Amino acid sequence: MLTPRQRSYALHGVCAALTLGSNPLDRHLQARGAGPGSSLLVNTTGWYALLFGLERLKPADAGWNPDGAEARTDGAFFVTTAVAALGGQALGAKILQWLRPDLVRHGGAIGRLGVVGGVVVSVLTSDFVHYSLHRLSHQWGPAWRVHSVHHSPEGLHILNASRFHPIDAAVEGVLEGIALGLFGFSERQHLAHLTMRSTYGQLQHCNIELDSGPIDFVMATPDLHRWHHSEVYAEGDNNYGAIVSVWDRLFGTFFRPERPLDSPLGVGRMPSFPQRFKNLLAVPFRWGAIKERNAETWYAPDNPILESRS
Numbered sequence: 001m002l003t004p005r006q007r008s009y010a011l012h013g014v015c016a017a018l019t020l021g022s023n024p025l026d027r028h029l030q031a032r033g034a035g036p037g038s039s040l041l042v043n044t045t046g047w048y049a050l051l052f053g054l055e056r057l058k059p060a061d062a063g064w065n066p067d068g069a070e071a072r073t074d075g076a077f078f079v080t081t082a083v084a085a086l087g088g089q090a091l092g093a094k095i096l097q098w099l100r101p102d103l104v105r106h107g108g109a110i111g112r113l114g115v116v117g118g119v120v121v122s123v124l125t126s127d128f129v130h131y132s133l134h135r136l137s138h139q140w141g142p143a144w145r146v147h148s149v150h151h152s153p154e155g156l157h158i159l160n161a162s163r164f165h166p167i168d169a170a171v172e173g174v175l176e177g178i179a180l181g182l183f184g185f186s187e188r189q190h191l192a193h194l195t196m197r198s199t200y201g202q203l204q205h206c207n208i209e210l211d212s213g214p215i216d217f218v219m220a221t222p223d224l225h226r227w228h229h230s231e232v233y234a235e236g237d238n239n240y241g242a243i244v245s246v247w248d249r250l251f252g253t254f255f256r257p258e259r260p261l262d263s264p265l266g267v268g269r270m271p272s273f274p275q276r277f278k279n280l281l282a283v284p285f286r287w288g289a290i291k292e293r294n295a296e297t298w299y300a301p302d303n304p305i306l307e308s309r310s
């Protein structure tokens, strides 16, 4: 039986192995008639099954696992987020090609770094884009109306890792497509990056009892991300990283208190927040009505975020 610390080490090890093994597996599958990139489907399916099982066997909080209605909502977001994020990335690459074709790299020095070096650079790059946009989304009212959808769950699990408003996912996808296009990563590096991104995203949101210890200082672990979902704004306005915690450490938003997580999760000062797919899609356009519905808490005199996030 693994301790929570050993379990976190093991899951991070599996995540790294899937990332580094994505290209050999892809070549193996292609030799048997599968299309390029098929390893991504195989790896993510197996990974989700493992995390899903552990969420039932060793939950961090048994109350967080979703009921049927919540699972349907997050299943719909899984589809819309995948379409918006991947479509946004493709659009971002096209925009860069249209505006500054001279800046688009095809191969070159970055390819010579190999898969490991390429993933390090691509992860740091995409996470810098994510960090910047994410932090802005917590500090600027119009962006918070869109991003608050991701903070609507009252518990974390792998299914709601994809709960992003399509505008949120598409904007980040476009910026990421532009940023990554500047480097000209090889296809092998790109496949490993996509594998890391999708597997770590699920791990970060998982409802599994973990104690990541020193990993927190490099990776944006589930332990850190749970604080990010605290409904206490002073706690949640931290830990913006998606894969690594280095940007949070560098820019002073690394939050790792010694005590265990003891705050409820959700959108702070909005206890009555939409929870179903269609209603969540409408959140940015019905913000005034949602504020009125939560007027008693939102307009409380000691609300520190009323000005910046209205």
Ligand SMILES: [Zn+2]
Binding pocket: 134, 138, 147, 150, 151, 228
């Ligand atoms: Zn956030």
